């Protein structure tokens with residue numbers, strides 16, 4: 001059963017009514033279902049009939065409780081910055097649980113990663129490889145690495161989240177992979193252990209995965225023939241989620257079968273790095289209607305959440321279902337634009353959307369906000385970042401406090417000459 005559903009026309013998340021949660025918490029706020037994340041993880045891993053290891057891509061949602069929940073289930077963590085390593089460790093990860101990807105890793109970040117004895121660094125350039133070798137020299141240690149390969153495959157997703165085409169900044173250009181593995185093999189402090197690939201996000205067809213994974217499979221055979229000891233393949237994340245009921249996405253089983261058909265008979269350890277898949281549909285953004293304003297062209301529902309709280313519609317023109325928390329407010333044939341109060345035309349959550357009648361004070365819920373939601377938030381317009389709640393059964397915990405305006409003010413200093 002979906003933990004986010006109506007009961008007697010009242011929206012529930014697990015066994016709590018959203019309206020009741022909102023009585024105790026200032027809107028807007030995020031809330032996530034513990035059960036949903038658990039079952040996504042379980043359904044994904046049990047779809048495989050082979051050993052795989054999940055490294056949750058924490059940039060999707062880096063809240064400490066989310067990390068702890070997934071670590072408790074045996075997940076590793078895929079990070080993209082030194083800050084994420086620090087957060088993962090603070091949430092209880094050990095170095096061996098962490099894989100580090102990212103196109104621009106500073107020396108400071110690399111040193112921190114190496115000192116933290118992380119499982120693997122996915123290297124994205126020759127100079128990064130050499131810098132890792134030098135830092136290891138200094139620290140008298142060795143580091144396991146994989147090379148992130150750019151297979152030049154079009155993931156057919158949003159232009160801002162496609163990463164596996166030759167023109168993208170990510171990974172090592174395919175024609176150059178043999179030489180970089182040879183260079184790596186000759187660096188004394190580098191241990192080659194794998195190959196990694198990640199072609200993009202919100203991918204809704206298996207075709208690009210099949211193409212990329214087949215290329216990687218062939219590449220690994222070639223590298224093995226050249227004498228490289230490739231022990232693991234890291235297939236990245238990117239499997240999409242349904243943001244609306246009529247969107248069809250490959251099932252976990254189809255995805256698992258594809259991976260199995262390509263890598264099932266190898267003795268490689270297979271890693272996957274899902275982010276969005278585990279979190280997106282676990283979360284709601286609860287917001288209150290401030291005003292309903294009709295102009296000669298449009299009717300706007302103005303809510304107390306804004307693009308600084310949830311940026312995906314602004315950034316990716318993404319579609320999110322919007323639900324009234326009370327579903328018995330009467331239907332309306334009107335189309336609404338649901339917008340935030342920020343002074344930017346891009347500050348909207350939905351355009352020309354059918355909604356039940358709502359009025360100032362009504363609560364509404366924006367769906368599928370668990371991934372790339374809170375993590376993208378800012379304090380624009382001096383709007384402090386909002387709280388995050390984790391719901392489990394009949395209870396909830398505040399897993400991130402609201403920031404207060406006074407906290408923002410405190411971080412700033414008046415220049416001494418003023």
Ligand SMILES: *Cc1c(COP(=O)(O)O)cnc(C)c1O
Pocket residue numbers: 057059060078080101102198200201202236237238239273274275276277371
């Ligand atoms: C962002 C990212 C992921 C996760 O992508 P999703 O679409 O959220 O599954 C995995 N691996 C790497 C290297 C990433 O940058």
